[in-house]
Amino acid sequence: MKKALTGPDISQLVDGWQTLVGSRVDQFGRPDLNKVVLKLRSREKGTVRLLIDLSGWAYLTKTTISTESNQGVFVQKVRKLIKKSRIEAIEQINGDRILSISFIRKEEKVTLIFEMFHKGNIVLCSDDKILAVMRKQKFRHRSLEAGLPYQSPPSIDPSKVDFDIFRDKLAKSQRGLGAALTIDCNIGGDISTLICKNLGIDKESNTSEANSKQIYDELKRILNDIIEPTIFVDVNGERFTVSAFDLDMEFDSRFSTLDEAIEDYISNLKPVKKEVKSSDQVRVDHQNKAIEKYNVKSKMYREKGNIIFSKLNEIQKMIDFENDEDEVVIELNDTEILIDKKKSLEANASSYFDKSKEMDRKAERTREVIASKPVSKPKKKIIKNKNIEWFERFRWFITTDGEISVAGKDARSNEQVVKKYLKTNDRYAHADIHGAPSVVVKNVNGVQPSELSMLEACNFSLSYSKAWGARVSGGHSFWVDNDKVSKTPNTGEFLAKGAFVIRGKRNWNRNLELNVAIGLISYDGNPKFMGGPISSIEKLADKYVIFRPGFTDRKVVIRKLSEAFSADSTDIEKLLPSGGFDLVRTKGIELKL
Numbered sequence: 007m008k009k010a011l012t013g014p015d016i017s018q019l020v021d022g023w024q025t026l027v028g029s030r031v032d033q034f035g036r037p038d039l040n041k042v043v044l045k046l047r048s049r050e051k052g053t054v055r056l057l058i059d060l061s062g063w064a065y066l067t068k069t070t071i072s073t074e075s076n077q078g079v080f081v082q083k084v085r086k087l088i089k090k091s092r093i094e095a096i097e098q099i100n101g102d103r104i105l106s107i108s109f110i111r112k113e114e115k116v117t118l119i120f121e122m123f124h125k126g127n128i129v130l131c132s133d134d135k136i137l138a139v140m141r142k143q144k145f146r147h148r149s150l151e152a153g154l155p156y157q158s159p160p161s162i163d164p165s166k167v168d169f170d171i172f173r174d175k176l177a178k179s180q181r182g183l184g185a186a187l188t189i190d191c192n193i194g195g196d197i198s199t200l201i202c203k204n205l206g207i208d209k210e211s212n213t214s215e216a217n218s219k220q221i222y223d224e225l226k227r228i229l230n231d232i233i234e235p236t237i238f239v240d241v242n243g244e245r246f247t248v249s250a251f252d253l254d255m256e257f258d259s260r261f262s263t264l265d266e267a268i269e270d271y272i273s274n275l276k277p278v279k280k281e282v283k284s285s286d287q288v289r290v291d292h293q294n295k296a297i298e299k300y301n302v303k304s305k306m307y308r309e310k311g312n313i314i315f316s317k318l319n320e321i322q323k324m325i326d327f328e329n330d331e332d333e334v335v336i337e338l339n340d341t342e343i344l345i346d347k348k349k350s351l352e353a354n355a356s357s358y359f360d361k362s363k364e365m366d367r368k369a370e371r372t373r374e375v376i377a378s379k380p381v382s383k384p385k386k387k388i389i390k391n392k393n394i395e396w397f398e399r400f401r402w403f404i405t406t407d408g409e410i411s412v413a414g415k416d417a418r419s420n421e422q423v424v425k426k427y428l429k430t431n432d433r434y435a436h437a438d439i440h441g442a443p444s445v446v447v448k449n450v451n452g453v454q455p456s457e458l459s460m461l462e463a464c465n466f467s468l469s470y471s472k473a474w475g476a477r478v479s480g481g482h483s484f485w486v487d488n489d490k491v492s493k494t495p496n497t498g499e500f501l502a503k504g505a506f507v508i509r510g511k512r513n514w515n516r517n518l519e520l521n522v523a524i525g526l527i528s529y530d531g532n533p534k535f536m537g538g539p540i541s542s543i544e545k546l547a548d549k550y551v552i553f554r555p556g557f558t559d560r561k562v563v564i565r566k567l568s569e570a571f572s573a574d575s576t577d578i579e580k581l582l583p584s585g586g587f588d589l590v591r592t593k594g595i596e597l598k599l
């Protein structure tokens with residue numbers, strides 16, 4: 007079953023997408039961890055959506071697909087640069103599973119590069135220099151990181167490659183012929199299988215023994231034999247692959263465009279669930295198979311013993327006692343029986359019965375071993391926080407609108423948050439209670455945080471203040487622009503560490519409820535546990551819990567949350583305010599206090 011598009015498939019798609027050049031970009035979204043959608047307005051096609059699944063699929067569709075996104079800063083940056091732009095070029099890089107789409111708006115030009123292999127990635131470039139990447143990655147030959155020039159993986163374009171380069175690539179491969187064609191020569195499994203079939207070559211054979219010219223000519227013939235996009239089936243009639251090349255297989259259906267064929271194929275794919283067994287389960291499986299073998303042998307030995315006893319006279323006549331060999335094999339009832347001529351026939355039968363009983367004993371002992379060592383429950387996989395971001399040194403959350411908000415944990419970090427991170431177009435929030443953290447909400451691309459974001463920051467400052475431990479139900483908070491916050495005290499006054507002077511109008515949010523939500527979000531493709539306002543957690547997390555100040559001990563809450571989320575307790579502990587807790591509600595997990 008086809009699991010992803012190949013380089014030649016993408017080449018055919020790109021040829022068909024050239025009518026999109028000049029289309030206007032209405033929106034860009036990342037509705038899923040590995041899927042992105044470009045909403046386009048084309049003169050020829052009207053409103054269409056280009057869906058790119060970085061695990062290996064892409065197609066153009068008229069079907070409405072949401073461009074909503076909760077995947078963070080990268081999407082915000084891309085949206086700002088390409089929204090309302092026009093597509094200038096759509097290309098495939100080196101015949102590989104890499105799409106390059108260039109956008110232009112006025113004189114500003116950027117390129118999005120979609121790498122549809124490995125974990126998948128999106129690279130935002132300008133003049134071949136990386137502005138941002140969805141995932142930072144480092145490979146043997148290249149690195150994907152902001153500030154570096156973009157380098158594509160070393161590969162060949164099978165539709166354009168010269169014979170000499172193709173021959174050298176094939177000869178230098180350390181793989182079997184089929185894998186060498188699929189991976190090293192960049193033609194994918196469909197066509198490499200077809201080449202081997204048509205030429206009568208073993209896919210496992212050594213590439214040094216292959217007739218490179220014959221293979222090259224057959225590859226060129228296949229790539230030039232374009233047919234109606236087709237969904238092919240295997241020998242059992244099951245949908246097996248989709249292609250615009252003649253794969254010489256039975257087919258299920260044909261389509262007018264490759265996009266339609268791909269959309270139909272993947273929309274009907276049945277997910278294959280791979281069973282993961284623990285070492286105990288593997289052991290028990292082996293032991294059960296051993297029991298089956300013992301039972302089969304026991305039955306066989308018993309049957310041979312019964313045959314000997316039931317046909318003593320007939321066997322006696324069959325044995326050549328003048329032969330010097332001590333053992334002889336006779337055949338009765340389609341069964342071969344070994345007879346020891348040094349023993350009587352009755353003793354031979356008893357020997358087979360003894361062997362049968364020994365097999366029964368082995369089977370029983372194996373059953374006892376299984377019973378004495380029950381299968382242990384598989385351990386839950388702990389979700390670990392990888393790729394620690396700069397803001398995780400503080401209290402933090404991501405607002406509903408995607409801005410990063412950081413807050414101090416104590417007087418020292420309060421001082422650091424404001425002095426180091428409160429910049430132009432950022433905003434500041436603080437609760438009207440002693441000991442509340444200072445919250446800085448960072449701007450995105452120069453756009454000041456919204457009032458909704460500042461309401462969330464006000465709630466955050468209040469909920470992580472001493473009001474929580476005092477079990478206060480509500481309180482007041484305010485926010486101001488960055489230029490209203492000063493470390494210079496009024497004349498005759500002294501400012502303690504972590505304290506600031508606010509000069510100018512304060513924007514108050516009064517009678518806010520104290521509550522904290524804890525959820526599992528994805529940030530730049532990495533799972534992270536986040537604590538913050540309910541509205542932001544509901545937007546960004548599929549699994550979360552909501553608390554208000556209560557009487558359940560903090561240590562109990564940490565332990566139960568760690569179990570419920572399969573998380574390290576230290577990752578949970580840093581998210582909770584000091585004090586007791588009362589559970590309000592949950593989504594996606596079970597939790598009882």
